[in-house]
Amino acid sequence: MRYVDEESCEAFAGTAGALAPVIYVIDSPEHPFDLAPAAGGRASAVVRLPVRSWGDSLTPWPARGLYREEPDFGGKASTTLAELCREAIPAIEREKGLSPRRRAICGYSLGGLFVLYAFARTEVFDACACLSGSVWYEGWVDYLRALDFDGAGRFAFLSIGSKEKRAAPKILQGVQDDMGQCAQILRDHGCEVEYVVGPGSHMSFYRERLDAGLGALDAFLSREA
Numbered sequence: 001m002r003y004v005d006e007e008s009c010e011a012f013a014g015t016a017g018a019l020a021p022v023i024y025v026i027d028s029p030e031h032p033f034d035l036a037p038a039a040g041g042r043a044s045a046v047v048r049l050p051v052r053s054w055g056d057s058l059t060p061w062p063a064r065g066l067y068r069e070e071p072d073f074g075g076k077a078s079t080t081l082a083e084l085c086r087e088a089i090p091a092i093e094r095e096k097g098l099s100p101r102r103r104a105i106c107g108y109s110l111g112g113l114f115v116l117y118a119f120a121r122t123e124v125f126d127a128c129a130c131l132s133g134s135v136w137y138e139g140w141v142d143y144l145r146a147l148d149f150d151g152a153g154r155f156a157f158l159s160i161g162s163k164e165k166r167a168a169p170k171i172l173q174g175v176q177d178d179m180g181q182c183a184q185i186l187r188d189h190g191c192e193v194e195y196v197v198g199p200g201s202h203m204s205f206y207r208e209r210l211d212a213g214l215g216a217l218d219a220f221l222s223r224e225a
Contacts, residue, residue, distance in 0.1 A: 003057035003080040005029060006088040010048040011096045012039035020045045021126075021221035022093070022100040023214060024084075026107035026114055028054050033108070038211045042218045045098055049088065051080060051111075058107075058114035063138045066169050073137075077117050085124050102126045104217040108206060110134045116182060119156065120149045127155040127220050129213035132164060132202050135182050136175040144185050151191025157216040158183050158193065159209050161200040192220075 008029060014020030021044040027033055029050040039046035051057045055065075056074025063073045093099070104127035107115040112133025119128040135141065158179055165176045176197065183195040194216055199205055 001052065002083060003052050003076060004083040004088040005050045005052055006092050008050050009092055010035065011092070011098075012036065012042075012046040014043050014045035015041065016043045016222070018097055018099050020098070020100060021102040021104065021218075022047060022098055023104045023106055023217050023221070024049050024089070025214075026051060026058070026105065026111040028111075030054075033210060035210075038207070038214050042214065043222045044104070044218045045096075045100070046214065047092060047096075049084075049092075054110060058110040059137065060113075060117050060140070060143065066171070077114055078121075080114065081118050081121060084118070085122060089124070102221050104128060104221055106131065106210075106213050106217060108132055108210065109202070113137055113140065116144065116156075119154075120144060120147050123150070126153070127157075127217050129157040129159075129217050130179075130182070131159050131209045131213050132161060132206070133158070133179065133182075134175075135178040136172050138171065141178050141181050141185075144182060149189055151186055151189035154190075155192045155217075155220040156183070156186050156194070157196075157213050158186075159196040159198060159212065161202060161205060161209075162197050163199075163201040163204075167202065 057080045059073040060077045062075035105125045106129040108131045112130035115128045
């Protein structure tokens with residue numbers, strides 16, 4: 001099974017033209033983001049990139065599901081990352097006529113977890129935005145801390161809602177502390193980090209978080225171009 005669905009991607013041209021940086025937004029085909037309002041007018045091109053099997057394709061290793069009635073997480077992020085870097089990105093950029101010098105990756109919830117995984121495991125992306133990312137994932141913070149990666153000259157935007165730590169499952173209640181630890185780990189690796197604790201719970205204000213994340217990425221990529 002292929003997890004990255006590049007054939008269903010949606011691209012929004014950047015005002016900087018064919019050489020514009022590209023921001024890849026990891027998305028769900030079942031509940032897609034309406035990216036048009038947030039993507040319009042950016043110097044960077046924005047590409048909405050759906051992935052199949054959300055709970056499997058974006059998680060770094062198998063883990064128990066959050067709720068008894070939900071399936072466990074499959075832990076196929078390494079497969080998804082390989083597909084993304086080796087096949088999907090080159091194919092999309094050929095088809096859309098994009099020749100970026102710089103790239104960023106953005107994601108929400110489990111997509112945000114995958115974004116940090118991709119950012120730390122490869123140098124394909126110069127910047128990332130982890131929006132309400134599932135950094136509560138069992139073992140994640142210790143894993144990120146143990147990785148050896150170079151963050152110098154790179155940028156990360158991390159954001160979370162102040163009420164997310166009030167969620168019912170116990171594992172979610174440490175998510176704000178976990179996000180803060182992720183921000184510090186990235187800084188310790190030389191990465192420029194912007195960490196924002198905003199209002200609301202996990203899915204409230206998601207449009208505002210998405211707009212802020214894309215804006216921060218676009219500003220960094222334009223500055224460094």
